[in-house]
Amino acid sequence: MTGSKGAPLLQVRDLRVAFRRRGEPETVAVDGVSFDVAAGQVVGLVGESGCGKSVTSMAIMRLLPQRGVHITGSVKLDGEELLTLSDARMRERRGRDLSMVFQDPLSSLNPVIPIGLQITEVLRRHRGMDKEKAREAAVELLDRVGIPDPRRRITAYPHQLSGGMRQRVMIAIALACAPRLLIADEPTTALDVTIQAQILELLKEMVAETGAALIMITHDLGVVAGLCETVNVLYAGRIVERAQRHRLFGTPRHPYTHGLLRSIPRLDAPAGEALEAIPGSVVDNVPWTHACAFAPRCHRSVERCLEVTPAGETTGGRLLRCHNPVPASAE
Amino acid sequence: MLRFVLRRLLQVIPTLLLLSLLVFAWLRALPGGPASAFLGDRATPEAIAALNRQLGLDQPIFIQYGQFLGRILSGDFGASTITGQPVLAEIGRALPATVELSLAALLIAVLLGIPLGYLAASRRGGPLDVSTIMGTLVGVAVPVFFLGYLLKAFFAVQLRWFPPSGRQAVGIDATDVTGLAVLDGLLTREWDASWDALLHLVLPAVTLATIPLAVIVRITRASVLDVMGSDFVRTANSKGLAPGTVRGRHVLRNALLPVSTTIGLQVGLLLAGAVLTEKVFVWGGIGTLLADAITLKDYPRLQALLLLGALVYVLVNLLVDLSYAIIDPRVRLT
Ligand SMILES: Nc1ncnc2c1ncn2[C@@H]1O[C@H](COP(=O)(O)OP(=O)(O)OP(=O)(O)O)[C@@H](O)[C@H]1O
Ligand code: SF4
Ligand SMILES: [Mg+2]
Numbered sequence: 001m002t003g004s005k006g007a008p009l010l011q012v013r014d015l016r017v018a019f020r021r022r023g024e025p026e027t028v029a030v031d032g033v034s035f036d037v038a039a040g041q042v043v044g045l046v047g048e049s050g051c052g053k054s055v056t057s058m059a060i061m062r063l064l065p066q067r068g069v070h071i072t073g074s075v076k077l078d079g080e081e082l083l084t085l086s087d088a089r090m091r092e093r094r095g096r097d098l099s100m101v102f103q104d105p106l107s108s109l110n111p112v113i114p115i116g117l118q119i120t121e122v123l124r125r126h127r128g129m130d131k132e133k134a135r136e137a138a139v140e141l142l143d144r145v146g147i148p149d150p151r152r153r154i155t156a157y158p159h160q161l162s163g164g165m166r167q168r169v170m171i172a173i174a175l176a177c178a179p180r181l182l183i184a185d186e187p188t189t190a191l192d193v194t195i196q197a198q199i200l201e202l203l204k205e206m207v208a209e210t211g212a213a214l215i216m217i218t219h220d221l222g223v224v225a226g227l228c229e230t231v232n233v234l235y236a237g238r239i240v241e242r243a244q245r246h247r248l249f250g251t252p253r254h255p256y257t258h259g260l261l262r263s264i265p266r267l268d269a270p271a272g273e274a275l276e277a278i279p280g281s282v283v284d285n286v287p288w289t290h291a292c293a294f295a296p297r298c299h300r301s302v303e304r305c306l307e308v309t310p311a312g313e314t315t316g317g318r319l320l321r322c323h324n325p326v327p328a329s330a331e
Numbered sequence: 332m333l334r335f336v337l338r339r340l341l342q343v344i345p346t347l348l349l350l351s352l353l354v355f356a357w358l359r360a361l362p363g364g365p366a367s368a369f370l371g372d373r374a375t376p377e378a379i380a381a382l383n384r385q386l387g388l389d390q391p392i393f394i395q396y397g398q399f400l401g402r403i404l405s406g407d408f409g410a411s412t413i414t415g416q417p418v419l420a421e422i423g424r425a426l427p428a429t430v431e432l433s434l435a436a437l438l439i440a441v442l443l444g445i446p447l448g449y450l451a452a453s454r455r456g457g458p459l460d461v462s463t464i465m466g467t468l469v470g471v472a473v474p475v476f477f478l479g480y481l482l483k484a485f486f487a488v489q490l491r492w493f494p495p496s497g498r499q500a501v502g503i504d505a506t507d508v509t510g511l512a513v514l515d516g517l518l519t520r521e522w523d524a525s526w527d528a529l530l531h532l533v534l535p536a537v538t539l540a541t542i543p544l545a546v547i548v549r550i551t552r553a554s555v556l557d558v559m560g561s562d563f564v565r566t567a568n569s570k571g572l573a574p575g576t577v578r579g580r581h582v583l584r585n586a587l588l589p590v591s592t593t594i595g596l597q598v599g600l601l602l603a604g605a606v607l608t609e610k611v612f613v614w615g616g617i618g619t620l621l622a623d624a625i626t627l628k629d630y631p632r633l634q635a636l637l638l639l640g641a642l643v644y645v646l647v648n649l650l651v652d653l654s655y656a657i658i659d660p661r662v663r664l665t
Binding site for chain 1: 660
């Protein structure tokens, strides 16, 4: 399944995305992000709203508008650079080699077209199937993602399905051509709590079954906990900590990661331990250019944090971007 | 779908009743009452009294409304005070001309407006887009009268490409089938009659089409831009579909929903524009009947035309609703 020997399936290097509007200073949404995804691996991308998760994924998919957006860096899939690929070639790869599941399944499906066609069109495009074959394949896909009575449902319109069903359809579409890489951008955020777990379970099953790698984007560490091998924590467009899931959860070193973990309820927490929200919000951020963007909200900030940008340093398989990390023994 | 159609048809009835009530009330509110309105300014008091009795105006008001409805339903709209002829017959003779003109204008506006609005949107900010926007600004601003005379002066009088007025050249002997002259010529294979009718039709139709064309272009452009930014188009792109598929299957179909509403609304304006256009080009349709009825206070004719206008408007919007149901399953299936 792997491409050239040893090289990861997806290699993102120094990805930077800036939005430029006339008469306004440019907004840097993604600011030098690098990470790898190995074939079949499940990688988490975590961070609060506005930190650049969606923009990162859209940049990888090349789905950002071309006007007013400036992208630099490198995104390689199977060794092929995607950022400089021609539009036509990118269209060939999108949906076939890499695909995406979005947050809101209702708005992400075309309201005036039956779901069957929304599945078959991707099969016909990339697999060259005829109508009949694509239809059979779509029925089978719907069956695999757990939609009851798929032969009848294939003519249904999105508004006739429940939210969970719609997201199952989205997953069927994304996995129709058995892509090497699936990006799921908050696939459960728009769903009822009871449905969320089912959809996560389905995603887990489906990637295991098809051997696809998965980038799981979420602001919810609970989602990551049951799913991802490696977790990237994103803050204000930069990765501030990356580690194996167990190490990250066991000994979070970055004050932001630490704060995120303290803010989710845990079953094994000692009785009486209070949940703590991270104070402030993203609007308090300072630019990375000469400081740590998290400094105004950080309980461990030191003088240096507002003078020098912390560099990302990797030690023992953990990436950390902090002047004064939480001591490894703190938890 | 059939149930949807039947339900919408039933819903039209109260609307029409309400409109008839409005026309009825309007007639009652005229100075001197309907009788003097119907008989004209120079009617004698005896004649008015006689007609009042004949019209049942000495009866309670709801009975009067019932009788009014009864007359309308039996097709009795009275006689024109200008010509003395039954109003309905007059309208019947004038209607095909106006239908032909309006249909031609609508066809131009829709067939040109949707592609143009679409192209402008897909080349947003480019020269085509900018010039299209400018064009539509001029298009909605220029008075129909002015544009009509301008086109006539240039293309008919100066260049002599088209006849300046009327529907038919002298010496053409056309057979009447539907009353739509261009179509009749085609149906009866009288090619020269059809061609002649077409030449007569061009300038008035273009004049009448200008405003709806400009409006349809703008709405289409805005709607396409809106849909192009929607999540499901992003999904379509994330599937790597060919650009043509994304546009045709995903963008255009959704973008047409607001456009079809606009087209329905334009038909109302089209009827108003037809009055002016017919005047400029001496077209001799409903617009001419209406203009004369207004200047000469021909109330029976006015009443019939108002009811006819209301009926057309309601029916057109019914068609719009049906087109919605065809495009959008959310309407059809709920
Ligand atoms: N089209 C755009 N123009 C300008 N700025 C943008 C645009 N899209 C995103 N941004 C900015 O980029 C930053 C990152 O946005 P992004 O959507 O990636 O956040 P996110 O991490 O996905 O958040 P959420 O959890 O809310 O989805 C935000 O600050 C946002 O304001
Ligand atoms: S660099 Fe300083 S401000 Fe930033 S997270 Fe570390 S301690 Fe806090
Ligand atoms: Mg997002």
